[in-house]
Amino acid sequence: MSDKSTPLTRTSTIDDFLFDHLKHSFGGCDPVMYHLASAVMPMFNQPDESNRLFIDQIIMAMQAHLSVNYGRRSVAISSKHRGLAPWQQRRAKELLSAHIVDGVSVEKLARECSFSRCHFSRAFKLSLGLSPHQYLLQMRVDKAKKQLMNPTLKITEVAIDCGFSDSSHFTKVFGRCTGFSPSYWRQLNTGLL
Known part of the structure; x- marks a missing residue:
């Protein structure tokens, strides 16, 4: 030998x-x-x-x-301390972006990234700092900010187009993410104030 x-x-x-x-x-x-x-x-x-x-x-x-x-x-x-690989982050972001309005299940995200549902959620949060649902909501808010720059669009139109169930849900999530209501944010950022 x-x-x-x-x-x-x-x-x-x-x-x-x-x-x-x-x-x-x-x-x-x-x-x-x-x-x-x-x-x-x-x-x-x-x-x-x-x-x-x-x-x-x-x-x-x-x-x-x-x-x-x-x-x-x-x-x-330990699998508890391991985040997503770069390809998994890209794939998860692509899927979330493609389903920004209708949403995508954590099961599908996990399957596409070759993880169990539970492990995927932990790894996603470890890698990106937010849960998959919170990340999707942030993506929706970012999309809404771009649309709010157009003063001709109604708040309810922006809410529905960005995947929120109604304007009150949109206002609640937008306020939590930005500290402002959508209409006030629009006024601040379009020079209407």
Whole structure:
């Protein structure tokens, strides 16, 4: 058995552990990897009867085992303290923007970002400082500010166009975000005062 270590770059998308390279020795046997592979092999022989969730769980167990036992600079990261990756932030913002009026479920956002609903909400808030719902409301308020600069639009038109259920809901959320009512904000920012 050689003692020479060869670095293998990590290609997984699972971020439970951070490491730069894998170190391994040729000629060795890893009983954990052997048994995990043995558990999943029958699934590959009968793909029509395979359970994708089971295979995914085995692969995740393999990745965790490799990172802990063979990863250089292994550092476990608690999922409670991990935010969204940049691609996940972009995807979540795109979906929220596309559904600014009708809204989008947290389940759909989480699914698109490959997270569970609960974990996604925590990671989103950790990354962006607001819950997904609060972020959507802020996006609506920002859109409303642009529309309020047009003095010919009625407050109720702006409210409905920005996804608020009615003008009172709009006034409440807008006031909470800006400290002003929509009409007063309009007066301040369009020089009508």
